[in-house]
Amino acid sequence: MSGLLRGNSPISKTYADCSGCSLCLLVCPVWRRTCDIELTPHGRSKALQNDVRPADMTISIQSCTLCGACEPVCPERINLTDMVLDLRRTLGPPPGFPTSAPESRAGLQPISSAPLLLRDRALAANPEVLNHTATLLGGVMMAGDDGSDIALALEAGAEISPQRLENFLTSLRRSAKLIVADGLLLRHLARWLPGAPLVSLGEALSGLPEVRNSLRATDLYVIEPRAYHADYQRLVKYYDGLRAARACAFNLDLQRIAIPPSAPNLMQRLGLAPQDNDGQACWILHGRRISRIVVERYEDRTAFENVSDIPVMYLADLTEAGAC
Amino acid sequence: MIPAEPNFHPIPGGLVPCPVGPDSLRGIKRQQTNPSRWDGPDWQQFVAAARERDINVRETTTACGVFATDAGGTAYGLPHGVVIAQSAGQISKLLKVAQEYRVPVTVRGGGLTTEGESVAFGGVLLDMTGMSQVLNVDPDGLTVRTQAGIFWHALAEELRRHDLDYLSAPLNLTSSVGGTLGVGGIDVNSPRLGCSADQAMALQVVTPTGEIVECSDTQNIELFQRVILGYGQFGVITEATLRIRRYTPLRMHYFYYGSLCTAVEDLQMLDRNDASDYSGILTIMDRAVNLLVAFDSVERETEFHKTWQSKLRGHGELAFGLRTLARYAVRPWKYAEAWYLLQRKRELFPEFRRSEYMRDSLMHDRTVVFSRAVWKFWGSRQMVIPDLATSSDKFVEAVERGNAVCRKYFAHYTLYCVGIKVRLEHRPHYEMSCIPPDAEGWAYGCEFEPVMDDGIYSRDTLQSFKNEIYDIGVDLGGSYYRFGGMMKGYIRRIFGDALVDRHLEMKRAADPAMILNRDVIF
Ligand code: SF4
Numbered sequence: 001m002s003g004l005l006r007g008n009s010p011i012s013k014t015y016a017d018c019s020g021c022s023l024c025l026l027v028c029p030v031w032r033r034t035c036d037i038e039l040t041p042h043g044r045s046k047a048l049q050n051d052v053r054p055a056d057m058t059i060s061i062q063s064c065t066l067c068g069a070c071e072p073v074c075p076e077r078i079n080l081t082d083m084v085l086d087l088r089r090t091l092g093p094p095p096g097f098p099t100s101a102p103e104s105r106a107g108l109q110p111i112s113s114a115p116l117l118l119r120d121r122a123l124a125a126n127p128e129v130l131n132h133t134a135t136l137l138g139g140v141m142m143a144g145d146d147g148s149d150i151a152l153a154l155e156a157g158a159e160i161s162p163q164r165l166e167n168f169l170t171s172l173r174r175s176a177k178l179i180v181a182d183g184l185l186l187r188h189l190a191r192w193l194p195g196a197p198l199v200s201l202g203e204a205l206s207g208l209p210e211v212r213n214s215l216r217a218t219d220l221y222v223i224e225p226r227a228y229h230a231d232y233q234r235l236v237k238y239y240d241g242l243r244a245a246r247a248c249a250f251n252l253d254l255q256r257i258a259i260p261p262s263a264p265n266l267m268q269r270l271g272l273a274p275q276d277n278d279g280q281a282c283w284i285l286h287g288r289r290i291s292r293i294v295v296e297r298y299e300d301r302t303a304f305e306n307v308s309d310i311p312v313m314y315l316a317d318l319t320e321a322g323a324c
Numbered sequence: 325m326i327p328a329e330p331n332f333h334p335i336p337g338g339l340v341p342c343p344v345g346p347d348s349l350r351g352i353k354r355q356q357t358n359p360s361r362w363d364g365p366d367w368q369q370f371v372a373a374a375r376e377r378d379i380n381v382r383e384t385t386t387a388c389g390v391f392a393t394d395a396g397g398t399a400y401g402l403p404h405g406v407v408i409a410q411s412a413g414q415i416s417k418l419l420k421v422a423q424e425y426r427v428p429v430t431v432r433g434g435g436l437t438t439e440g441e442s443v444a445f446g447g448v449l450l451d452m453t454g455m456s457q458v459l460n461v462d463p464d465g466l467t468v469r470t471q472a473g474i475f476w477h478a479l480a481e482e483l484r485r486h487d488l489d490y491l492s493a494p495l496n497l498t499s500s501v502g503g504t505l506g507v508g509g510i511d512v513n514s515p516r517l518g519c520s521a522d523q524a525m526a527l528q529v530v531t532p533t534g535e536i537v538e539c540s541d542t543q544n545i546e547l548f549q550r551v552i553l554g555y556g557q558f559g560v561i562t563e564a565t566l567r568i569r570r571y572t573p574l575r576m577h578y579f580y581y582g583s584l585c586t587a588v589e590d591l592q593m594l595d596r597n598d599a600s601d602y603s604g605i606l607t608i609m610d611r612a613v614n615l616l617v618a619f620d621s622v623e624r625e626t627e628f629h630k631t632w633q634s635k636l637r638g639h640g641e642l643a644f645g646l647r648t649l650a651r652y653a654v655r656p657w658k659y660a661e662a663w664y665l666l667q668r669k670r671e672l673f674p675e676f677r678r679s680e681y682m683r684d685s686l687m688h689d690r691t692v693v694f695s696r697a698v699w700k701f702w703g704s705r706q707m708v709i710p711d712l713a714t715s716s717d718k719f720v721e722a723v724e725r726g727n728a729v730c731r732k733y734f735a736h737y738t739l740y741c742v743g744i745k746v747r748l749e750h751r752p753h754y755e756m757s758c759i760p761p762d763a764e765g766w767a768y769g770c771e772f773e774p775v776m777d778d779g780i781y782s783r784d785t786l787q788s789f790k791n792e793i794y795d796i797g798v799d800l801g802g803s804y805y806r807f808g809g810m811m812k813g814y815i816r817r818i819f820g821d822a823l824v825d826r827h828l829e830m831k832r833a834a835d836p837a838m839i840l841n842r843d844v845i846f
C-alpha cells in the first residue's frame with residue numbers, strides 16, 4: 001500500500017482517543033436516518049476500543065457516506081474519514097466492485113501549466129454542462145485524466161497501484177490551479193500534493209462575480225459537503241462571507257456543518273443497492289422559506305427535485321438565470 | 325463470602341458488595357465502585373421471550389461494546405444485550421418481560437453520566453436515542469412535544485427552523501431530553517428559570533412494570549413528581565412536552581476576578597436582583613475567575629449597564645491581564661502556573677468568539693459554542709466532575725473548600741458555578757435531588773472538573789478526590805447533582821435514612837423485581 005494513502009496528520013489521533021462525546025452523531029446523516037449508534041464514528045471507535053474485528057463491523061464501515069461532517073466536530077481531532085477508508089481497505093472492495101485496470105488512463109493528458117478542471121462522475125456524464133462550467137471558469141483545461149477511478153477505488157477500499165497514482169499526480173503537478181469537482185479526491189490531493197493550488201469546484205464557481213451576484217436572499221445555497229469539511233476551518237469563514245454578502249440561506253446546521261443532500265452508503269454509491277435518500281433533502285428544506293435551491297454539485301439537483309417543487313439550479317447555470 | 329460494608333443495604337435480587345476492600349484507600353472510607361456484573365441464569369429465556377414479542381435484542385460484541393462505559397470513562401460494564409428504543413409500546417413490552425425474568429434494564433440517553441449511571445453491568449441496555457423524533461411544535465402556545473431520546477442539540481435544530489429555542493438545557497449538545505429531565509439539567513439561565521426539568525409540562529412514562537402513563541402537574545401527579553429528577557428509578561420517560569421560547573441571540577459580557585469569593589458574591593448579587601438573563605462562573609483554577617453575564621434584549625442589557633455593572637468588582641480582560649501580570653512578576657516560582665494560564669487563555673478565548681457564531685457582537689447558538697468548548701478543552705476518555713449544591717449562604721464556603729481539594733489533587737482544573745431558581749410550585753419534584761432542602765430562592769451548584777491533560781489517574785485517586793469533595797457536602801448539609809452510581813454511598817449520608825427508605829419503599833412498590841436502573845441509586 002502506498003504511504004500516500006495513509007493519514008495526513010503527523011500526530012493523527014485514532015479510535016483509541018474517542019471519548020464517546022457523541023458530537024459526531026449530531027452531524028452524521030447515517031445517524032439521522034437510522035438512530036443506530038453502531039453506524040457512527042462513535043460506535044466504530046468504541047467497538048474498536050473493545051477489540052471488535054473490522055469484519056464484524058462491515059455494515060457499519062460500508063454505511064458511511066464519507067461526507068466528512070463528523071471530522072470538524074470531533075473534539076479529539078480523530079481523522080474519522082481516514083478511519084473509515086482504512087477500515088475499507090482492510091475489508092477490501094465489496095463483491096461486484098469493477099476490477100478494470102486503472103493504469104489504462106496513464107498519459108491521457110499532456111503535462112501543462114494551465115488551470116485544470118477535474119470533473120466528477122456526474123459532470124462527466126453531462127458533457128454540455130461540463131463545457132458550460134469550464135467556459136464560465138475561463139481558460140481552464142479539462143483534465144484528460146480526472147482520477148475518477150482513483151476516487152472510486154479510495155471510496156471502495158480497493159487497491160490503487162503506486163504507478164497509477166504517480167502517473168496521475170505527475171499530470172497535475174505543473175498546473176497553475178486545480179479545480180476539483182470530487183470532494184473526496186480533493187481531500188486526498190491536498191495531502192498528495194502539499195502546497196498545490198487546489199480549489200473545489202463550488203468555491204471556484206461561487207468566487208466568480210457573475211455567479212456570486214446572481215445569488216438572492218431567498219435562495220438556499222447547497223454546499224458540497226466533502227470538500228467543505230475537508231477544509232472546514234477556512235471554508236466556514238469563506239461561506240460566512242458569502243452569507244454576509246448575499247444573505248442567502250445555506251445547508252448548514254447550528255454547528256455550521258454542511259448537511260449532505262443525500263446519504264448513499266458504499267453499496268448505493270457503487271450502484272449495487274437502490275438509493276433511499278429523500279430524508280436528507282427533506283430535512284434541509286424543512287421549515288425554510290426559500291424560492292430557489294442552488295446546488296454546487298450537479299448531482300445534488302435530483303435529491304431536491306425528488307422531494308420538492310422548488311426550482312433547483314446548478315451553480316454554473318445561475319448566470320443564465322440572471323442576477324436579481 | 326465478602327462481608328457487606330456497614331452502609332450497604334441489600335435489595336431483593338441485588339448485587340454483592342464491591343469486592344475491593346474497604347481499607348484500600350488509606351484514611352478514606354471507600355464509598356461505592358462498579359457493581360458486580362449481573363449474571364442471571366434466565367438471560368436466554370428472556371431473550372427468547374422478548375423476541376417473541378418482536379423486540380430486537382442485539383447481543384453482538386459490537387452492539388454491547390459501544391456501551392462499555394459512559395462519559396466518565398471510569399466505570400466499565402457490558403450489557404448482555406442492547407435494545408434500541410423504538411416506541412413506548414416496545415419499551416412497555418420489554419419491561420414486562422424483564423420483570424418476569426428479573427433482568428436488569430439500564431436506560432441510556434446521551435450517556436453523559438460520569439459515575440457509571442448509564443453503564444449496564446449485565447442485563448439489557450436500552451438505548452433511548454432511537455426515539456429522537458420531534459412530534460409537534462406549537463409556535464403559538466410555545467410548547468414542543470418530543471420523543472425523549474432526542475439530544476437537546478437535535479431539538480434545537482428543529483426549533484430553529486421555526487425561529488424558536490428551548491428554554492433551558494445543559495451546556496452540552498449531546499445530553500438527551502429524557503436523561504436531563506431525570507436528573508435536573510443546569511443552564512446559565514437557570515438562575516431565572518430553574519433547572520431544565522422545571523420546563524417540563526407533561527411526560528409520557530413507561531413505568532417499571534410496563535404501563536404507559538401520561539403524567540403532569542395535574543394528571544398522575546405523584547408519578548410526575550417522582551419521575552422528574554427521579555434518576556430513572558420510577559419509569560422510562562418516552563415523550564415530553566416542554567415550554568419553549570422565541571429564539572434570540574445573546575449579548576455576552578465577561579468580567580474577570582482573581583478571587584472566587586468575590587466572584588460568587590457578585591454572581592449572587594446579580595441573581596438576587598434579576599440583573600441579567602444568564603449568569604455563571606467559569607474559571608481557570610482559582611486564578612482566572614470569569615463571571616459570564618448575558619442578555620436576550622437590548623433593554624435588559626442597557627438596564628444592567630445603567631444599574632448593576634458598576635457594582636461588580638470584576639475587571640475587563642485587559643485590566644485583569646495587567647493585574648495578573650503584576651501578580652506573577654513578583655512570584656517567579658509560579659511562572660509555570662502563569663504560563664499555563666496564558667496558554668489556556670490563548671486557546672480557550674478565541675473558541676468563545678469564533679466569527680461564525682458571532683454576528684454584530686451577538687452570540688448565536690450558545691449551546692453549540694459552549695458545548696464544543698467543553699468537549700474540546702475538558703473532554704477526555706476519563707472525566708470526573710464531582711459537584712456540590714448548597715443554599716445561597718453556604719455556597720462561598722462550599723466553593724472555597726472544594727477548590728482547596730482540587731488544588732490538592734490536580735495541577736489544573738476548572739470550576740463551573742451557577743444558580744438555580746428554586747420553583748416553589750415544584751418543591752415536591754426536588755425531594756431527594758440536587759436541590760438542597762434548605763435552599764430558599766436559589767440553590768447554587770459548583771462542578772469541580774480536573775483538567776487531566778494526558779495524565780493517568782487511578783480510579784482510586786479519582787474516587788478519593790470525589791469523596792473529599794462530597795464529604796464537604798455532608799459537612800455543609802448540601803446536596804449533589806451526581807450522587808448516583810459510584811457515588812451512591814453518599815445518598816444515605818446526605819438525605820438521611822428516613823427519606824431514602826421511603827423512596828426505596830416506593831421503588832419496591834413500583835418495580836417489584838428492582839430491574840430498572842438498579843445500580844444507580846439503591
Ligand atoms: S463521514 Fe459522514 S456519514 Fe461518515 S460517519 Fe462521518 S458524518 Fe457519518
Ligand code: SF4
Nearest residue numbers: 018019021022024074
Ligand atoms: S466526536 Fe470524536 S470523540 Fe466524540 S464520539 Fe465521535 S469519534 Fe468519539
